Amino acid sequence: MSAPNKSYDPVEVEALKPEEIERMRDEAVAAIAAAPDLKTLREVKAAHVGDRSPLALANRELSALPPHARADAGKRVGQARGAVNKALAARQEELEAERDARVLVEEAVDVTLPYDRIPLGARHPLTTLADRITDVFVAMGYEVAEGPEVEAEWYNFDALNIAKDHPARTMQDTFFVDSGRGDGTRLGDGLGPDASGDVVLRTHTSPVQIRSMLDREPPVYVICPGRVYRTDELDATHTPVFHQIELLAVDEGLTMADLKGTLDHMVLSLFGEGLKTRLRPNYFPFTEPSAEMDMECYVCHGASVGDPDNPCRTCSSEGWIELGGCGMVNPRVLAACGIDADRYSGFAFGFGIERLLMFRHNVEDMRDMVEGDVRFTRPFGMEI
Numbered sequence: 001m002s003a004p005n006k007s008y009d010p011v012e013v014e015a016l017k018p019e020e021i022e023r024m025r026d027e028a029v030a031a032i033a034a035a036p037d038l039k040t041l042r043e044v045k046a047a048h049v050g051d052r053s054p055l056a057l058a059n060r061e062l063s064a065l066p067p068h069a070r071a072d073a074g075k076r077v078g079q080a081r082g083a084v085n086k087a088l089a090a091r092q093e094e095l096e097a098e099r100d101a102r103v104l105v106e107e108a109v110d111v112t113l114p115y116d117r118i119p120l121g122a123r124h125p126l127t128t129l130a131d132r133i134t135d136v137f138v139a140m141g142y143e144v145a146e147g148p149e150v151e152a153e154w155y156n157f158d159a160l161n162i163a164k165d166h167p168a169r170t171m172q173d174t175f176f177v178d179s180g181r182g183d184g185t186r187l188g189d190g191l192g193p194d195a196s197g198d199v200v201l202r203t204h205t206s207p208v209q210i211r212s213m214l215d216r217e218p219p220v221y222v223i224c225p226g227r228v229y230r231t232d233e234l235d236a237t238h239t240p241v242f243h244q245i246e247l248l249a250v251d252e253g254l255t256m257a258d259l260k261g262t263l264d265h266m267v268l269s270l271f272g273e274g275l276k277t278r279l280r281p282n283y284f285p286f287t288e289p290s291a292e293m294d295m296e297c298y299v300c301h302g303a304s305v306g307d308p309d310n311p312c313r314t315c316s317s318e319g320w321i322e323l324g325g326c327g328m329v330n331p332r333v334l335a336a337c338g339i340d341a342d343r344y345s346g347f348a349f350g351f352g353i354e355r356l357l358m359f360r361h362n363v364e365d366m367r368d369m370v371e372g373d374v375r376f377t378r379p380f381g382m383e384i
């Protein structure tokens, strides 16, 4: 058996000659240093560090060497590759820093320049608040119902058990719509099941209850947001055009307890947990019994009552905030809509959105809501 060939000269492998390795290294380092941008550097990397690069090929030649010569040559190739990788990483960092600095300059925004855009519009806070309340009930399975703002007297008053001589039916409270015919005929003639009468700008959203019951078979669960009109002067707490939201539920076996539970759920959804509600006796012709709904003041929780040192602006130190009217639907109203009042009962409530917006968002003057000044609406953003 012949002895290992210790006289084998590694320089005979062309690619592994020391000067050849140095040349490859220097060429690679020079190309890296000359790369003007990251794209070129990527190409240089592929050419000098990639699988087919001269140093990678030289590395593969190592296995052709006898073991004793391999260590030296391997060290040289390894050092050369290390130097190239180091140069590559340094140049990469340098070029990235240059790019970042350039982007910062090129994409700089001068925030001191004058504002030259038309500000984006936003939904009116009354709309977003009405939508939020509506959503609370839609999530419970209620259907949204709407009706006309120009309404026949029958729907606005008669069907709701509001007597012909009720003060709300006078021109002091209600906007009547002229027939324009000049012959004394009334626009509402023929409108509504037994209708003869005038046409009015609806004074509340309650006529939508009537339309909903006439349009559907019970059970009826509707939520009715809408615009209403009254001959009130515009001042800090009144506007002649305002918004209400009405709720109506008609089903078998509904009681005041269902009304109270529904009210509690609404207050929880709009103001958070732990607030009490209460019902105070009241009178509405279309509900019997009727009540005013109050909620505990969500700011002072009643702590301001009798404490002149800590007055509460939200509830005027009353401890309670009045929400609106409610009650069990008067059986006469059910009957006017063809619903069997012995089998079905219902509850309803209605309240003003402007008033709710005032105490929920500390708006002090209702006129701000109607003047259309974006400085009022903008802080509400697109949310409520």
Ligand code: FA5
Pocket: 203, 204, 205, 206, 230, 232, 237, 238, 239, 240, 242, 243, 244, 246, 284, 287, 323, 324, 325, 326, 327, 348, 349, 350, 351, 352, 353, 354, 355, 356
């Ligand atoms: C009604 O309009 C009843 N339809 C509510 C109702 C529905 C009771 C269902 C029972 C069952 P009232 O007239 O109180 O009720 O008006 C309700 C709310 O409208 C008031 O609480 C108030 O917040 C608001 N409101 C009344 N007039 C104005 C006004 N001029 N400007 C702004 N909001 C008003």
